[in-house]
Amino acid sequence: MDNPTNTPRRSRPFLYLKYFLSGASLVSFLCAALLAISIELDGRALDEAIAGQITATSNSGELVKELNNWVYNNKGFAKNKNYFMFKSLGPTPVQVLESGGDCSDKSRLLSALLKRQGVDSTLVMLYECEGCEPTHTVVEARYDKGRMAADPVYDVVFPAENGKFYGVEDLRADPSKLTARLDELEAERTLADKIAAYKRDIESYSWPKTINWDKNIILQKMAALIEMGGTDPFLVMRPYFLEDPKLFLMYLSLFLGMTTGAGALILSRSRAGRAPRSET
Numbered sequence: 177m178d179n180p181t182n183t184p185r186r187s188r189p190f191l192y193l194k195y196f197l198s199g200a201s202l203v204s205f206l207c208a209a210l211l212a213i214s215i216e217l218d219g220r221a222l223d224e225a226i227a228g229q230i231t232a233t234s235n236s237g238e239l240v241k242e243l244n245n246w247v248y249n250n251k252g253f254a255k256n257k258n259y260f261m262f263k264s265l266g267p268t269p270v271q272v273l274e275s276g277g278d279c280s281d282k283s284r285l286l287s288a289l290l291k292r293q294g295v296d297s298t299l300v301m302l303y304e305c306e307g308c309e310p311t312h313t314v315v316e317a318r319y320d321k322g323r324m325a326a327d328p329v330y331d332v333v334f335p336a337e338n339g340k341f342y343g344v345e346d347l348r349a350d351p352s353k354l355t356a357r358l359d360e361l362e363a364e365r366t367l368a369d370k371i372a373a374y375k376r377d378i379e380s381y382s383w384p385k386t387i388n389w390d391k392n393i394i395l396q397k398m399a400a401l402i403e404m405g406g407t408d409p410f411l412v413m414r415p416y417f418l419e420d421p422k423l424f425l426m427y428l429s430l431f432l433g434m435t436t437g438a439g440a441l442i443l444s445r446s447r448a449g450r451a452p453r454s455e456t
Contacts, residue, residue, distance in 0.1 A: 197440035204433030211426035218270045218422065222292050225250075225273055234294050237341045240317045240326050241333045243293070247286045248331035251276025253370070265421035280313040282328040284419045287315055291416060295319060298413040300344050303383035307390070312379040316344045316386075316411075325381070330371050332357065345411060347381035354381060386414040 226246060232238035256277035258267040269288035272281045283299050290297045297317040301310040314327045323343030326333050334342035334357050347353050354376075361371045389399035389409055399409035417423040 194440050194443040197436045197443065201433045201437035201440060204429045204436060208426050208429035208433060211422050211429060215420070215422050215426065218268060219292055221270050222273065222289055226289060230293075235320045237319045237321060237324055237333075237339065239293060240290065240295065240319055240324055240341075243289050244286060244315075244326040244328050244333060245331050247282050247289065247328040250282075250285070253278060253282075253329060256281040260421040261425060262421070265424060268421055269419070279327075279329040283313045283315045286326065286328045287416070287419050290315070290317055296413065298386050298416075299419060300325070300384050300386050300411075300414075301388070302379055302381060303385060304378040304380075306383055308383070310385075310388075311375070314344075318413075330361075330374055332361065332371070344381060344384045345408075348384055351380060351382065385410045386412060 226243070229246060230239065230242050232242050250273065253276060256267040256272055256275050258271040258275060259265060260268050260271070267275075267277065267281060267284070269285045272285040276282070277285070280299070287297045287299060295317050297315050300314050300316050302312040302314065303309070304311050312327075312329075314325055316323055316325050319341070321340050323345070324333060324341035325344050325347060334347065334353060336342050336346075342353055358371065358374055358376065362369075365371055387395075387410070389395045402409040402412060417427055
């Protein structure tokens with residue numbers, strides 16, 4: 177084992193850096209393991225919250241519809257001010273479960289519940305116009321018959337023919353589908369229902385985006401490459417780890433653990449390949 181006191185003075189910085197990188201790698205992997213345990217506990221809490229309350233079978237439109245309704249009725253609609261570790265990451269799904277939240281918060285919870293049921297989904301931000309700030313957030317789920325939009329803040333899904341549901345792309349292509357559905361729900365529900373407050377003029381599906389590729393030139397170039405492959409870059413699935421702060425930090429910890437560990441290994445091998453020199 178290397179001993180700093182017996183190492184030539186010129187080699188000591190490399191040795192100290194190797195120790196630092198090795199320690200950082202160990203700490204990063206430990207953090208990732210602790211986060212993985214915490215994520216599993218959060219998942220169990222989500223399962224327990226809906227246990228016995230959802231009757232639909234897995235990966236069906238009715239399952240998405242039921243979970244959407246459940247999230248709508250769970251707690252309030254004020255912005256959730258909780259967060260995990262860093263404020264910019266926002267609340268975890270369990271924090272939304274416990275305290276409620278606005279459209280982006282409740283969509284985060286719905287996406288997490290769907291994931292626990294084996295249904296892939298993505299958050300979709302709605303924009304009033306190209307270049308505007310987002311006005312609303314919904315979820316698009318991949319159910320067994322395609323894609324379907326679900327709005328947990330207004331408790332809205334969009335039934336189509338033959339037991340199917342409309343997805344975000346359908347609503348973007350035909351704005352009348354949103355208008356007709358809102359008219360239908362307003363007629364069914366009371367005037368005190370939240371659906372009466374739907375902002376039709378700005379919360380439309382005319383400019384949906386899962387990821388804002390317009391933020392910088394790098395993202396714009398990536399979007400162009402995706403589009404060249406025949407896919408609409410604004411409707412690709414948003415990575416799920418962006419909706420769970422703990423999962424994001426776990427992946428970040430794993431990345432840091434691997435990179436710092438690789439750095440330590442490279443330093444160790446580079447120093448081992450050099451013949452030791454004695455100082456005169």
